[in-house]
Amino acid sequence: MDEIALIVAAVVTLASTILLHRTFFRRSRFRLPPGPKPWPIVGNMPQIGGAPLHSLLAAMAGEYGSLMYLRLGSVGVVVAASAAVAEKLLKVHDTNFLSRPPNAGAKYIAYNYQDMVFAPYGPRWRLLRKISTVHLFSSKALDDHRRIREEEIAVLVQALASSGEVPAALGSLLTVCTANALGRTMIGRRVFGDGGSGDDSEAKQFKAMVEQVMILAGKFNPGDFFPSLEWLDLLGVASEMKKVHKWFDDFLTKIVEEHRNLLARGRGGGHQDLLSTLLSSAEDENEKINDTEIKALLLNMFTAGTDTSASTVEWALTELIRHPKMMAQAQQELDSVVGRDRAVSDLDLPQLVYLQAVVKETFRLHPPTPLSLPRMAAESCEINGYHIPKGTTLLVDVWAIGRDPKEWADPLEFRPNRFLPGGEKAHVDVKGNDFEVIPFGAGRRICVGMSMGLRMVQMLTATLVHYFDWALPNGLLPDELNMDEAYGLTLRRAQPLVVHPRPRLLPGVYQKSP
Template identity: 65%
Template sequence: MFLIAVITLLVALVLFRFLFSGKSQRRSLPLPPGPKPWPVVGNLPHLGVFPHHSLADLARKHGPLMHLRLGYVDVVVAASASVASQFLKTHDANFSSRPPNSGAKYMAYNYQDLVFRPYGPRWRQFRKISSVHLFSGKALDDLKHVRQEEVAVLAHALANAGSKAVNLAQLLNLCTVNALGRVMVGRRVFGDGSGSDDPKADEFKSMVVEMMVLAGVPNIGDFIPCLEWLDLQGVVSKMKKLHKRFDDFLTAIVEDHKKSTGTAAHVDMLTTLLSLQEDADGEGAKLTDTEIKALLLNMFTAGTDTSSSTVEWALAELIKHPHMLARVQKELDDVVGHDRLVTELDLPNLTYLQAVIKETFRLHPSTPLSLPRMAAESCEINGYHIPKGSTLLVNVWAISRDPAEWAEPLEFRPERFLPGGEKPNVDIRGNDFEVIPFGAGRRICAGMSLGLRMVSLVTATLVHAFDWTLADGTPEKLNMDEAFGLTLQRAAPLMVHPRTRLAPHAYKTS
């Protein structure tokens, strides 16, 4: 017995030493380099007005893998394709959850949505529901007529704009919201179907933009929890008021839909979600009204303003580069002609247009700084210690402008994606990390395929159906500044005069 006890003790000591030495070795690894933090607030002052700009500047000094201390929170920033690949591919499973934040708590129904919900079985259920019922290839193909009809409504409205200047952002928002609305809830959410401006749609867009601005503000309470109750910036108060407005909007939609269930001509996503309140389809617990509203909130906010702003950036770049605009128009004329509008079936044949779309996503990614992820466990990246619980930020904007990856990265040059260009085979769907506008890995944007189709179709239609002149100034002086927010908005809306270039019957709607 004594001998057994001694052997057991020796084995325990060996195991303890092995585990202890391994832990010590892991802890002996240095944290990634970064700017020296200030007392208490840490590196919060380093973020500046445009965090993706400030972090890109810091990365040039400290390297593409940085460590920041925001209040009491460890933050690591990836600012190169190779570093982003380490986090989002090699260690993707370890970074599949979100850190706690006030935006998710106060605006996204306390983490009951798809975007901010912690990784786990319920999140996978939500992801499957959206993938199967809204974003699968079949679902997108079945409803392509909806997108084409709403884009035709947009073209009709622009063709009848007359001589007045058009705020393109307003009409793009109306088009994308109604296209998504018909898919989500079976009807247009705003407007009378004429494509003309709608004050309620403008109010909705302002709500979405406000949400993105508030979500982009580094809230001190998130990083210094003991100060959360003070709401020093007034951010939480604004979030709560905005959430009430969104909740009223979404509650009305859900309640109206419940009353009209069974009268719709086709099954929309909300009908499917409501059916899962009765039958969870073998995928887990039944959905609640709150969870349904949280999913609708994700779709209407993440799926509308990102698409419309990307189209606005694309058209602005083409107006700024008239020879590129002419080249896209020639390609469209050759493929489509002058007697009809573009359809989604035309898109695979528009090589130069697709290069323009890729270049727009590269230079103007809709989410320049990725939504944060959190390390479930400590790990090692490139010889540095990444602490458990640390927040990961991927600077998508900086990566897509990295001179180590791109020749003249600040230039808008679609030719780089054409055969013979510098990166003709780059995939923007999360497989090639030098341009990841939708993110990558498990938390890649669920609506990526829909977003690509919508952006491509709308951009192609606007370029094909109209010639464009600016309402004020010349293309060379077009303001290309960014506005602050979680998404990449233009600082100044694109004010333009459209002039038809197709046969008159092409602009008629059914």
């Protein structure tokens, strides 16, 4: 009997040990990343109110680490706030985070997920991305459309040169310029008349539409985190989204119908623009897209391609005005490479090493989208020993990564020299390969318009620095410029930059502008 008891005791002990080991292993394997303790029902929502979300999450990362887990209502959210963590999520586990979580912006603004930005990963998304890449963003397409960009930038230069003693609201003019360049590329014509003024009512209306889309897309909406309460629209966000959607849809419907009529009369411009290509694709079953998808794609291009580029250039010029020695260095490089007797060309950009460093530093300190567009885990996975459950929303804090003191010396200082040959970050680019600066995202869902956006930002910044010296109105000193950020999906200036442009090139250069 004693032997039987010993055997039973041994079996029980072994079973208990195995059970305890399995329980411990399961708990450790399913351990969530650290984060603030959630409240009942609402989760961590009370802890993220007030300041802009990207800066709040950056502050939290200092306490909980660069991989955090939050519960917002009934939605689990994982936040990446360092280059190393972002690389694991967007490179190593990229295929697991290819779709977007449900959200009101995609539903009510972006044609119920029929656009390219918010569409679920799959055949339709791949088709929209292929069409955009081939006809708008390939190297051939960018070279084919170089003349359009240069002509629209020349119109901007004329508007600035003729402003006289009236200070220029630079952001509005940049929005008009980028929108018209995109418009001629996408729909074969300018969006705003002659493109010469950022103050006409049509330009103001378009700028207001774009900004409202970006503001609402970044606005807190309870229905996104409590799906069962979505129908209540507690803060009226869905109602606002429906209004701005109708505003934009009317605008886009008119464009599509006018273009279809021109094509029917044989006046479509030889199918050189994107819209002509999309409308003519109705005959090709392999690439056929409907009017809703066409308008959704145009919505993506106009919103993502105007506000982001314009705000980045506005930040770049602001920083150079605040740092006169850097402005002088950029102008000296332009005078050496381009001279004072002609305009800057796309072909000059590879030789403008300091100018490129200025743009990179602007993207680092003022990323156009401070928080990446959300992604969603298709399956559970493990990151740094932590469990990320299926269905978790992923946010990458691009703003925090660019200001990470573990990654950057003097992270709050504007220092383009760090990207110059011999600088500590000379090897870093902004194209999604180096995760220290990822203004366009990374992985398969990297911004499809990155190549055009980067070239447009470089060209506009180079042109403004080359053509003009800049003075602030009313005796304002450079170090007195307000550097506050406006809240929204894009990182705009809270106070638009208002400046006096002073021509610095030979007079004949301005006369050559079309």
